[in-house]
């Protein structure tokens with residue numbers, strides 16, 4: 001991510017941590033988030049007695065107090081170093097440090113196309129045994145936003161339209177997105193989420209906008225962030 005973009009928009013934090021240190025810390029933060037995710041699942045599904053719940057709660061409160069001894073003043077934000085490594089550990093879908101986020105790796109198979117496979121467990125339930133409709137929307141918004149952006153320009157969701165065609169059972173799911181149309185600052189992305197190999201459970205169309213305030217250059221590839229700012 002380029003220096004100028006971060007400074008111009010003030011949305012990204014230039015954090016000059018060497019890449020190997022970022023990677024070491026990311027591993028540690030991810031491992032903790034995995035354990036906390038497990039804790040969330042165990043909390044939802046536990047049937048232990050009330051006094052055992054209270055005892056566990058006291059231990060969890062102790063762990064929270066230890067983590068609070070050194071904290072960022074606000075959310076994690078999106079950070080980047082001058083080696084081009086960026087990290088967004090708090091993101092609601094792909095944040096490596098966010099136990100609320102399902103563990104998702106979005107694969108970009110060329111510019112304008114992406115997919116991801118993940119398992120959505122008890123923490124993402126809406127109708128009994130089914131994925132919450134808002135969770136499907138959240139997951140789709142992320143993959144569609146990343147697809148529109150391709151990490152080469154800033155895009156924001158303008159309008160997201162969803163068609164819930166059939167319930168999506170909790171368990172392994174797959175989502176896919178691709179750019180369908182692009183005109184000036186407007187990028188239309190189509191996407192779907194469902195059980196792998198079956199018809200889509202939710203289909204989505206989104207209009208993603210390169211904000212009027214984003215620094216832009218018009219290149220032969222279309223609108224993109226200027227390499228030189």
Ligand SMILES: CCCCCCCCCCCCCC(=O)SCCNC(=O)CCNC(=O)[C@H](O)C(C)(C)COP(=O)(O)OP(=O)(O)OC[C@H]1O[C@@H](n2cnc3c(N)ncnc32)[C@H](O)[C@@H]1OP(=O)(O)O
Pocket residue numbers: 001005141142143144145146149151152153154155156157158159186207209210211212213225
């Ligand atoms: C290198 C960077 C890497 C970054 C990593 C990215 C990864 C991303 C992953 C993140 C994934 C998570 C993603 C998230 O969660 S993004 C978070 C959710 N989205 C937002 O918070 C967006 C809030 N809205 C805004 O900031 C502004 O309204 C935006 C930026 C959207 C437009 O404000 P701007 O000042 O730019 O617009 P304009 O007034 O010049 O209008 C321009 C044209 O667009 C038309 N229009 C305007 N608004 C809408 C609309 N809502 N639907 C349909 N059309 C709309 C308008 O009529 C006009 O058309 P025309 O008259 O020209 O025909």
